[in-house]
Amino acid sequence: MAATVKEVKLKPVEATPETFKDFGQVVGASPDGEEFGPQDAQLDLSRGTPRFYIMHLEDRPLKFSTITHHASVTQCLGSIGGHPWYLGVAKxxxxxxxxxxxxxxxxxxxxxxxSPWGHSYVPPAVDDVQVFRIEGSKFLKLNHGTWHAGPLFKADSMDFYNLELSNTNVVDHTTHNFRKKNGVIFSIEE
Structure with missing residues (x-):
């Protein structure tokens, strides 16, 4: 356990299909009737019952010290209304x-x-963490195992749609605590 805590300030990068490709996909609007293709979310929900729901989140300031991954599912997150939000990630x-x-x-x-959920992993390094800013009518699809912290936002509260498995947060929720293990907290500065 680290004795002192250091604040690491991260500048957010705008999430685009190119900037986010190592972590998943950025999916935007497409014309109605367009056929399925690589621009669409490439999902894996095969290990359980899919759950698509709206999360109401409050008080999620632009700081974090823990980061989580899901090994058994891809996950999709997007803000209702397209308001700006942030996500800390590592590969x-x-x-x-x-x-x-x-x-x-x-x-x-x-x-x-x-992991207590039956897989092995290498904890993310402090230098591996990046932050993305997401705004508008688009959502993020996280690849299997993408470490993520958030959604984070400046508003008092926001609603997000979330697609994962019905039991993801019960049986597939591996977390790394940077404060305890590395003596670090992250803050997002614009």
Whole structure:
């Protein structure tokens, strides 16, 4: 556990299909009747019952110290009304069969952890965390294992639509605490 806490300030990047590609997809409006293609959300909801719902969130200031990933599902998030919001992210780090695990139990010099949900992962490094700003009629699709913190926003409250599995937050919710493990909290500055 870290003794002192350091604040790391992050400047948000506008979420576009190009800037967000390492974490998932940015999906915008398309004409009615357009056929399915790569511009559409590439979903995996095959490991359970899909849940599409509206989340009402309050008091989510532009700071975070924990980050979460879901190994069994892609997740979609978007604000109702297209109001601006922010999401802290880091690339997926689930350890798979193709990863070269060293004798000391590390991948690329970083220690492997076992999730209580049946998979192994490498915790994200402080320098791996980025923040994206999302606004307008678009949503984010997060790839399997994308670390995320948020949605965060300046307003007192906001509503978001969320597509995940019915039990994602019960059986697939791995969290890394940067304050406890790295002595860091993140703040978003514009």
């Amino acid at each position: 997926p780090s689930i350890v798979g069969p193709s990863d070269e695990v060293k004798k000391d139990g590390s991948v690329d010099g970083r220690n492997i952890k076992d």
